[in-house]
Amino acid sequence: MDSTTGTALTASATDVKRLSNAFCHAKLLLTAGELGLFEDLEQHGPSTQEELSARVGLHARAARDFLHGLVLLGLLDLEGDRYRNSRAASATLVPGAPDYIGGFLHRANHMLYPAWAKLTDAVTSGRPQTAGAKDAGAFLRMLGDPAQRGQYLQMMDSANGLVAPHLAEAYDWRQVGDVLDVGGCRGNLVSQLLLRFPGLKASVYDLAPLAGAFAEHTERLGVADRATFHAGDFFAETPLPVTADVVVMGHVLHNWSPEQRAYLVKKAYAAVRPGGALLIYDAVLPEEPADLARTLVSLNMLLVTEGGSEYTAAECGRWLSEAGCQDVSTRPLGPTDTLIIGRR
Structure with missing residues (x-):
């Protein structure tokens, strides 16, 4: 099933497995919001994994995968070794933004x-x-x-x-x-x-x-x-x-x-x-x-x-x-x- 339209898909086992893990996508976003990650990046600008981890409290074991997950969701952009908020994140996930949620x-x-x-x-x-x-x-x-x-x-x-x-x-x-x-x-x-x-x-x-x-x-x-x-x-x-x-x-x-x-x-x-x-x-x-x-x-x-x-x-x-x-x-x-x- 398409999560945005609700229309039925001709689903393979892989599609169904992906759907069963959709909660993981949501929790990546919710955890990033709880940590203040988007607000931090908006304030400090493009940052390395180490800089961002030190400011918001990411453990070294988790930081790379957590940040890459947010990149793959379209919430962060990665240029070289620096992360920044995507356009969508800046518009919706930073306090004071017009569409802040x-x-x-x-x-x-x-x-x-x-x-x-x-x-x-x-x-x-x-x-x-x-x-x-x-x-x-x-x-x-x-x-x-x-x-x-x-x-x-x-x-x-x-x-x-x-x-x-x-x-x-x-x-x-x-x-x-x-x-x-x-x-x-x-x-x-x-x-x-x-x-x-x-x-x-x-x-x-x-x-x-x-x-x-x-x-x-x-x-x-x-x-x-x-x-x-x-x-x-x-x-x-x-x-x-x-x-x-x-x-x-x-x-x-x-x-x-x-x-x-x-x-x-x-x-x-x-x-x-x-x-x-x-x-x-x-x-x-x-x-x-x-x-x-x-x-x-x-x-x-x-x-x-x-x-x-x-x-x-x-x-x-x-x-x-x-x-x-x-x-x-x-x-x-x-x-x-x-x-x-x-x-x-």
Whole structure:
């Protein structure tokens, strides 16, 4: 099977063996990220094996093979005896880069990689395989720990930062007065929209421990004068305490069971002012198996949540219909997500 498209291959024994070792490729990348190797090379420039090993702590027995593995993955370039970041690594794996996904790497390395080792248990029991998924207070305790909160914020920024440019093009924001991002974390998505559309105002509705991070982030990006944070729990408050021309729920619904999604969609749609729209995006599943990456995201949700998974556009359309929406449209949102628009 082609790991990028999910299409079937006429596989030899060698192909199947290579597929069985695909986790090795991922761990090379995740370990390099954990060691800060890409950031180090960006800072110090092309370096020999010995120089790089001394700075990031590679053992002499492992260094050559480890670095050559990263070269063969296309993450490092080797010129003579010096290694440097490839163009792709510089663009995505160095803090401050436009498409930085370091938050993804941390989550994959410390949460998903161990959880996938328990996939057999997950697919036979239907239960998550991470401790936090079974502990209702674990998420709030994580937000209360500055180090863990920082890693979580980076992960969320990595996710919505890639979506924001596509969302800016997928909807006519010039006709919108204000937008509410439900579950919008520290406001990175709406901040990107505010930077692009000077006439727009924005709010984020999320848990109270994120209020300080929201204030700092929007101030740093220069949009604090047009951004407001509303603290609350979207399962506890009915209706939502704020309305807007456009309400966004991105990478939210896949965390919850189908019954909870229907409930959240109804509440979010009720917060849309007449003439506005509810924008929902996730790695929405096709009706037939055609996208391996999205299927893997859905399995991730099995491993780390009590009831979450990805869902189809038709399922989301039913939740919108139950909420009273009669005008639903769907369109791609970049390479990894789908946007579902419910107009009011």
